[in-house]
Amino acid sequence: NAGVTQTPKFRILKIGQSMTLQCTQDMNHNYMYWYRQDPGMGLKLIYYSVGAGITDKGEVPNGYNVSRSTTEDFPLRLELAAPSQTSVYFCASRSPGTGGNTIYFGEGSWLTVV
Amino acid sequence: AQSVTQLDSQVPVFEEAPVELRCNYSSSVSVYLFWYVQYPNQGLQLLLKYLSGSTLVKGINGFEAEFNKSQTSFHLRKPSVHISDTAEYFCAVSDPSNTGNQFYFGTGTSLTVIP
Numbered sequence: 695n696a697g698v699t700q701t702p703k704f705r706i707l708k709i710g711q712s713m714t715l716q717c718t719q720d721m722n723h724n725y726m727y728w729y730r731q732d733p734g735m736g737l738k739l740i741y742y743s744v745g746a747g748i749t750d751k752g753e754v755p756n757g758y759n760v761s762r763s764t765t766e767d768f769p770l771r772l773e774l775a776a777p778s779q780t781s782v783y784f785c786a787s788r789s790p791g792t793g794g795n796t797i798y799f800g801e802g803s804w805l806t807v808v
Numbered sequence: 809a810q811s812v813t814q815l816d817s818q819v820p821v822f823e824e825a826p827v828e829l830r831c832n833y834s835s836s837v838s839v840y841l842f843w844y845v846q847y848p849n850q851g852l853q854l855l856l857k858y859l860s861g862s863t864l865v866k867g868i869n870g871f872e873a874e875f876n877k878s879q880t881s882f883h884l885r886k887p888s889v890h891i892s893d894t895a896e897y898f899c900a901v902s903d904p905s906n907t908g909n910q911f912y913f914g915t916g917t918s919l920t921v922i923p
Binding site: 698727729734735736737739744784786794796797799800801802 | 817840842844849850851852853854857859898900902904907911913914915916
């Protein structure tokens with residue numbers, strides 16, 4: 695059971711470099727999310743999407759971009775990486791509804807910007 | 809917007825002792841409530857959730873939580889913990905809207921089970 699798959703698992707970036715975190719899900723979920731997790735801060739929503747072609751900003755979108763060309767894929771782009779973007783990134787998905795449906799998470803991507 | 813408070817950032821407990829992890833949320837309107845667990849170097853997985861009905865909810869691995877509407881709380885309990893329960897636990901709240909952006913997570917409680 696694949697569920698939500700993220701790549702890469704670990705990455706070291708130099709300041710100013712760019713990269714894309716890939717996320718794909720095989721559960722045919724309309725809703726997809728990108729969170730970042732910093733120690734003691736819990737999960738902060740970066741961007742989310744309610745369906746192909748539709749994306750919206752979350753709580754901490756600055757420095758990131760997303761696209762949603764298919765139901766399955768929701769890549770997160772980091773432009774001009776900064777040390778403040780050192781974090782663990784989680785992609786997640788769920789089926790639409792009135793908030794009672796479970797969110798399913800990927801295993802995370804550990805990013806260090808040096 | 810909702811807010812979720814997990815007052816205890818770290819909870820050490822001896823093996824086979826009971827544990828309670830506290831969660832309070834901000835709004836008294838209708839909400840859905842969740843507890844997620846994160847084992848080291850892994851993603852979050854669902855422990856249990858409350859949508860409606862009985863206020864006592866049972867989840868996986870012997871955990872249960874009780875919804876208290878008057879106190880806007882959803883505390884997680886386990887009568888006897890094991891070493892394998894060492895993990896980070898997140899409380900989450902969802903409102904019944906259908907905007908796609910209705911989940912709110914607490915800052916997490918790190919449970920350490922001591923042998």
